[in-house]
Amino acid sequence: MNVSDERRQTAQRKSGRPRSFDREAALEKAMLLFWRHGYETTSISDLTRAMGITAPSLYTAFGDKRRLFLEAAQLYAGEPDAENAAIANAPTAYDAASTILHGAIVTFTGETTPPGCLLASATASGSADAADVRAIVAGYRQQLREQMRARLERDKAAGMLPQSADAAALSGLVLTVMQGLSVLARDGASPEDLSSIVDTALHAWPTAGRC
């Protein structure tokens, strides 16, 4: 919906004074600020300062703070089809989980981006009137877990995993570890530390008859 909103905004423009700033660049600045400081603890004046625009420009271009955050979250999460394809196209569910978790470490400890996960940090706390934002963010997580669960069921049906494998628990474990990694990353853990944790966690993966 945000995408179509922007399309409409950039395609429908036929007259009027042109925008004097790069909308995408400003959105990325906003995303980085939300990533570092969270949703409610990032103020409009913080945003306008970082984005290099005034408050009225922000409201004209992005609606309000809530819609700006949702658009920033979408920019952070990327095209959902991309992640889904990565899970679906991996050789095994194990490879998908390993790729996702090690990729998360890279994202969470990147030197040019804030530590941790935007989706985990931005809405962990929040007042009552931000509950809908929290719910939308939780939906991103739910979507990842469901994709992983479906992939696990597929592997079970294909005999690549024992029938005793618990797809719901394993997909939950991947999500749990990923969110936990965000906390440790924000606490300052090194990528090497986090990588050894992920490798250990993946030992919980069932194998098709090793033991």
Added chain:
Amino acid sequence: MNVSDERRQTAQRKSGRPRSFDREAALEKAMLLFWRHGYETTSISDLTRAMGITAPSLYTAFGDKRRLFLEAAQLYAGEPDAENAAIANAPTAYDAASTILHGAIVTFTGETTPPGCLLASATASGSADAADVRAIVAGYRQQLREQMRARLERDKAAGMLPQSADAAALSGLVLTVMQGLSVLARDGASPEDLSSIVDTALHAWPTAGRC
């Protein structure tokens, strides 16, 4: 230090108008509010309303918002010695990890308390001037991990774990899963769901020669 502060406050009192509210009960109300809404997103007026006292009473009894939160966090975390003893006195490090994680599920999904972990939720986001509060909360986590790591080293030395076991990674996994459980609990996951995730995670535990 908070404890000694309170001792001094309650023991040194020799004259003056007596306090008209229960300090411990008010602190517990504050803790529950920080637990649910986080540190910065809980306002003084939220606190005074829930605690049933006025702002000047709050400041007289607890100092300021930061010190009130730190005291609430200490009430939440409990006596650190208790957790340390639980880890040290468990039959094995595995039992300690299992007890901690399943106990965390009970805490994170209790029906009379907010979902998730106060320490995970309260400071996941935050502005720059709350960095010291975040650092103190991170210290709670670091302490748990270090206790777990020490216990794992002890078990390795006693031959209860293979020498190949990575104590740092395993202790990190316990902490990672625990923090991840908090996120899923806040998203509304059931204790049964979380329990199956923990049981799966514990499959990553090394054994003294099963394979």
Added chain:
DNA sequence: TTATTTTCGTATCGAACGCTACGAAATAGA
């Protein structure tokens, strides 16, 4: 050119923020 449309910067709006000055009220000690 003239009219229309959109964004621009300036200057705020009312509300909520963390926090406190101040005098009345309630206790203990002299």
Added chain:
DNA sequence: TCTATTTCGTAGCGTTCGATACGAAAATAA
């Protein structure tokens, strides 16, 4: 009783919050 001490409730401090009203500026369309 009188004084010292502490907490009480009222009222409000200065600041920041998210969000806008308004007229000038800059583009297109007629």
